Amino acid sequence: MTGNTPDAAPRSASPALMLARGLFQLAAIITVTVWGFLAWPLPFPGILTGLGLLALCVLLWALFLSPKPVLRVDRFAQALFELCLFAAAVAALLALGVFWVWAAVLGIVGAAIGFIASSRAR
Numbered sequence: 001m002t003g004n005t006p007d008a009a010p011r012s013a014s015p016a017l018m019l020a021r022g023l024f025q026l027a028a029i030i031t032v033t034v035w036g037f038l039a040w041p042l043p044f045p046g047i048l049t050g051l052g053l054l055a056l057c058v059l060l061w062a063l064f065l066s067p068k069p070v071l072r073v074d075r076f077a078q079a080l081f082e083l084c085l086f087a088a089a090v091a092a093l094l095a096l097g098v099f100w101v102w103a104a105v106l107g108i109v110g111a112a113i114g115f116i117a118s119s120r121a122r
Contacts, residue, residue, distance in 0.1 A: 013120040018067070021117045024110035025065060025082070028089035029057045031106070035092035057085065075118050082114045 013021075037050030063070050064081040073081075086107045093103035 013117045017113065017117050017120070021113050024106070024113055025061060025085065027106065028085050028110060029054070029061065031089040031092050032057050032085075035096055038096065057088075060085070079114065079118060082118075083111060086110045086114075 033050055033054040036053035037046050040046040040049050060081060064073060064078055065085070069078075089110075090103045090107040093106065094100060
């Protein structure tokens with residue numbers, strides 16, 4: 001028989017998994033913002049770039065990745081936006097001179113948690 005029985009309830013991601021996903025996304029946003037502040041000389045271009053990147057990251061997160069996103073997209077587009085956020089965070093960490101293992105851990109673990117949480121939520 002098929003697995004589409006009417007009494008089968010859809011699985012949902014655990015609150016701990018969703019918390020971990022949110023914390024990794026927050027760490028990615030903070031990393032990109034810090035890079036924006038430190039990549040250019042302060043005060044003028046550095047502050048403007050840091051605040052602009054913060055606004056862009058938070059806007060994209062609210063539109064596509066938040067628990068109740070403004071724009072509903074399929075899970076593949078949501079995964080693409082999440083991977084772009086983590087790729088930007090990894091690139092920012094590498095540009096800041098952080099040891100490459102820590103940047104890889106952030107990217108790989110963040111993407112894995114996002115994948116597991118999104119596959120359980122649907």
